[in-house]
Amino acid sequence: MNSWQLLFKRISQNWKQQFAVVKRVVDWTVLVYLVIPTIVISFFIYQSWWIQIPGWMRILPLSAIFVLFFLFLWGDHFLTYVREADRIFLRKKEKLFLGMKRGGIIYSYAFQWWSAATLCLFIAPLWFIHFDLQVGQLILFAALWVSLKWFIMAVKGKLDVELRGWRSLLRGIPLFIGAAIIWTWCYKAFINDNILMIATLIFINTIVSIWLVRSRFTSVHTFEKDLAIDELEKNKYMEIIFGLSMDMEKMPKPVPVRNSPRLYSKSNRIFKNRTPKNGFIELFIKATTRNIEYIIGYFQIMGVTSAAMVILPPIWLKVTMASLGTIFLLIWLGSVWHKVIGSHSFTKKYASEEGYFEGKKMVTTVLAIPFIIIICCSFIINIWIRNHFFFF
Structure with missing residues (x-):
């Protein structure tokens, strides 16, 4: 050869x-x-x-x-x-x-x-x-x-x-x-x-x-x-x-071992009211904010969708991209929730309880609100650009 x-x-x-x-x-x-x-x-x-x-x-x-x-x-x-x-x-x-x-x-x-x-x-x-x-x-x-x-x-x-x-x-x-x-x-x-x-x-x-x-x-x-x-x-x-991919199993990336994490080093409680829903939400917040990949993924979906709202000229393309971005965000949040809470060996046995679904609904709603606000602001920015710069 x-x-x-x-x-x-x-x-x-x-x-x-x-x-x-x-x-x-x-x-x-x-x-x-x-x-x-x-x-x-x-x-x-x-x-x-x-x-x-x-x-x-x-x-x-x-x-x-x-x-x-x-x-x-x-x-x-x-x-x-x-x-x-x-x-x-x-x-x-x-x-x-x-x-x-x-x-x-x-x-x-x-x-x-x-x-x-x-x-x-x-x-x-x-x-x-x-x-x-x-x-x-x-x-x-x-x-x-x-x-x-x-x-x-x-x-x-x-x-x-x-x-x-x-x-x-x-x-x-x-x-x-x-x-x-x-x-x-x-x-x-x-x-x-x-x-x-x-x-x-x-x-x-x-x-x-x-x-x-x-x-x-x-x-x-x-x-x-x-x-x-x-x-x-x-x-x-x-x-x-x-x-x-939402279903494909991924090998976890190696992370350096630390004596204590940078965030919540003393496992501080986020919510004073200790309910099952708050417990699931607190666990989700700690797990996702300690992993930069989840944060980057959230802002990537938001950034790409908002950029499309500014760049794409026809209104039907803006509406389509906003709808697709919202749907993808909801699917992605559900996938992250399942990976962090639903499939974890310590919490998956509680996945059928009411607090599990209440926590998931609360997390999805709270994280969807900034996304919708940014999309609306992008649409307003696009209108302002069109009114001031004729070539757009």
Whole structure:
């Protein structure tokens, strides 16, 4: 087996693994009643865009396309498809190992071009009919986007991917600001038809990305970095899919052992009135506030729904997203309650008592109120923006 055969085998295994995870989450009922109808409806909607652009899309400025594509710049790395076992076997076969790594990086470059082509195909009706731009301009736009994405991927490959928490956030701020400045230059060069500036930006982004990734391309001594990046990418989509799954069993993440928790270190009572309902609510509050994942999940649902209320122009899309967000929040809260209270070995035997259901109802109501308030405020903000900024 040569290096390219090994690479294609690894790529195939990776896609099969991701597909297997999706199959475990999306059962046949979801596939038949939700996924397939969504694909069919989306196809006919997209086809109708080539005939007549919807009214809400006609108010979009070209800058909105650049803002949208800026959001798609993040989240990917250059992959080499190494595995933990390669530490023993393949590193002794340097030519085979290095050939596979090089092929993986070349594949990552090519895959981003395919991503750019897919995204550009999606906006093609808007690009040609609404903005009245040409194919050559779309190719230049795709080249600008993919070159900057290569640059960001190369920089991220130099950073410590195993760093988490606030340190990772602080480290990413300079990269975010730098990418925003470069993308702004790209936008100005594009609207001014400055071909020389566009070609210069594409050239610099591409050359810098190649220079930054050169050590991973030419050496086998970056194995630990390659392995960390590949493991991060392999688990990223699994964690998203597992997080959306309500029924799939998930392995608990290891947490450091502490002599006492940061919150409620002395097991302070939250409620003075000791009733079964208050007991369940108190246990839920302590369990969820001590776990940052539950807090992040709640604010993610709230943030995505409120952002959709501000960004999406047509009123029917706003109402749909608000309804779907509310339903998803209620389902998610029920899942968290069951995981924390209903399935716990010490409390599940009380799951049939009245206090259990009263506590669940109270928690759902209290947490739904801020969500509804934020959604309403987002709708008001959208109205204010439309009244003051005509291009929205």
